[in-house]
Amino acid sequence: MAQVTPLRSEIPVQHTWDTDSIFASVADWEAAIGQLGEQLEELSRYHGRLAESPSVLAEFITKLETMQKNMGKISVYASLNYSVDTNNQEWAARSDRARGLSSRSAAAVAFAEPELLQIGFATLRQWLAADERLTAYGHYLDRLEMRQAHVRSAEVEQVLGQVQDPLGTANSTHSVLANADLKFAPATDSNGESYDITQGSIGSLTTHADREVRRTAWENYADAHLTFKNTMANALAGGVKRDVFFARVRRYEGSLDAALSNTFIPTAVFHNLINTFKANLPTWHRYWAIRRQDTDDVNNVSYYQEQDGGKFFVLEINGRWDYG
Template sequence: MTVTLPARAEVPIEHTWDLASIYPDQAAWAADVEALEAELAAIVAFRGRLGESAATLLAWLQLVDRLQVAMGRLYTYAQMCFDVDTTNQVAAGLRERAIGLSARLGAATAFAEPELLALSADRLASLVAAEPALAPYQHYFANLRRRGPYVRSGEVEQLLAQAGEPLSTPVSAFMMLADSDLRFAAAEDSSGVRHEVARGTIEELLQSPDRTLRKQAWQNYQDGFLAFQHTFGAIYAGSVKADVFLARARGYDSALAASLHASNLPRTVYDNVIAACNRHLPIWHRYWELRRRALGLAVLEPYDIFAPLGPPYPVPYERAVELICASVEPLGDEYVAVARAGLTSQRWVDIYPNRGKTSGAYSGGSYDTHPFILMNYDGSLSGASTLAHELGHSMHSWLTNHTQPPVYASYALFVAEVASNLNQALLRGYLLARRPERALAIAVLEEAMHNFHRYLFLMPILSQFEQRVHEQAEAGEPLTGAGMGALLAELFRRGYGPAVQVDEARVGITWAAFPHLYQNFYVFQYASGIAAANALAERVLAGAPGAAERYLACLRAGGSRYPLEALELVGIDMRTPEPLDRAFAVLERFVDRLEQLLFVA
């Protein structure tokens, strides 16, 4: 007997997201592509004229807003068609066409920022004063001035925009290899039942109480990536070199500096994350030892990290929706009503895994669509927490898009991870506040440890890996899959400490499974996000006056404020290590409580 995933065509429609709410069919999508392609011709009429009058400048900005909204809608549909079945070559073609059109749009509009920067501050101020409708763009103009030293000439900007499509090839290659082409040997449990190992099932398999199944599943999964370590190494090296090229083309000292500057973040914010996570590794070492004792093992292996410490606590999708909606009630009636509709009748969520579906979970959508959530829901409390996390992103987008004009619809990743992690903290707080019986309390604390493990252990380790690999590329050193594996294995060895046995090759290949690394210095923001979220959750759960309202104002701000300023609305200062230290204090309390439940009668 073998447990396998269904094909995409076998998934009931009520378990899928409603892409027809974007376009009724692919023909309608193609018609909009052609319409947008035709509109590109209107762009050239503005070249060299942006400063001639307030009316011309306003017309230009409104045109760009409209074109970018249309592009977002087109790309969202194509990407999501592909993500639910990466073996579908028609969907792959839609995605490639959308990527190409986005690059063409970027190239066509690339003249604008250098042209605007060429205007004197007085001239720009006079244009804004002459046209009240330009007032909402003040933050956009200020941010452009801030980025001015790194904006190249119109000709160079156009070339960089045209380079966007080929420079995105590594992530496309990664997705095709990891989600479509890669195959893993099935894992056999202690009863002889064979289980399909896939990117959409590995998390559930690693939470099995059957150690034989966990071991085979983990080894087969890691071995699948190891078999292509040289290919994955070449793909990731291409992505890293693209980051370095773009940073140098704009005059940044490093790819990290370019990433931080984009969100107006000082280097200390990044350094605080890495330092705090390394400083608090002894908490993790204590937890690994606790887990080893609880499982009765001589040595803890990587495939034991998520082994259950208590009986399973199943959470069907419908129950997860109810728990999540109850837990976010402190955020107000509107938040709850919109969330409930999105998770149910409006079909924001593509719920369950199927063959060829992109692994993991994410929130997507565009300015003029409702949000969408990709899940590979496994019916566990951990799955419910992941759903709450992605809903946090979706509600952030919903609140931003219903408040801000298109120019501020894109918010910084730095704030995005606060919105998602807050929802997980609220769900956890809701469950623990009801004095759950021992089995449920253990399940909730295990989920908390899984969550903190991902964001305050795994992601900081990957951040250090990412930094080292980029530094090697910037120094002209060769990048190889084997070298990357050795580097990451050493970082894990230090992180795990003496309680966990490190299988160097299999642990070292972990980097190859993470698409997050293809977003330049994104992963460290998970740690900052969970730190800020837990500090904020304490206030919201305590009913602190105005805490929920200020938080919603932060979300509604979208891209109209810099991320550190947005967090200052809720009293969180991520320039200091204090929120990170508080998050590790929360982690330590979880370990204390788990130890008491497991070992104190």
């Protein structure tokens, strides 16, 4: 009997996302978007005013956070509903609309950090002590000071906010291709029973107890991707160009430095991780040399089988680096 992936409408409600807890209906989602427009208009009135006093800055930050929470709910509601059926064009449009609104929101408040830098950190720290509404932002201020060299003028920051959506096209193109358009031939077990392959099921299929399921799942999953390898390569190239663009505009040494900056991890940590891995490769190679002594197949391949408790172990060695 074929193992067919059920439609979302066939899944018990308790096992689905409760998006009604975010918005009870699409109409409420639309109302929140209308409210977002009003919030952005109100926030724009603070442009050029943040240096007036601690009170004005506190008012702005309070309203900014309210807007950001609303924007977050708008995005999550659209994203979750789209994710459960990426072929649903209505939700695809709403998800795309939410991304555009997020870009618009970033552009609308792009003046804030350049104005904070103009106020100066000494003054800002005095303000944090003067107004209890600002006290909680000491850590944010410390991090802003660390990345001040990469904050541009209000005009440039506004443009950077506006281009977030269009420059995210490469990523969204890959997402649509991988999650909606790719069609996978089913995996089969040693008895000929078939199993639907989806982005959600591939993990369990490649750790299935039946070797034939693992093999056919991996090969059919990979073959579908290879069919569109040129499109995916182009999407990857677009993503790389996007990262390089932002790194250059924000005056980072490179895209790696820019990528790690949000978590304030020095690039030395990244390189140390890679170098440590490379330095210990001989140990890994010796392990596989010992394992090869027990098999006629000299190719190193690990087949993993999920066991009770969610743990994995090497089940057998055979073939290529395909199914591990």
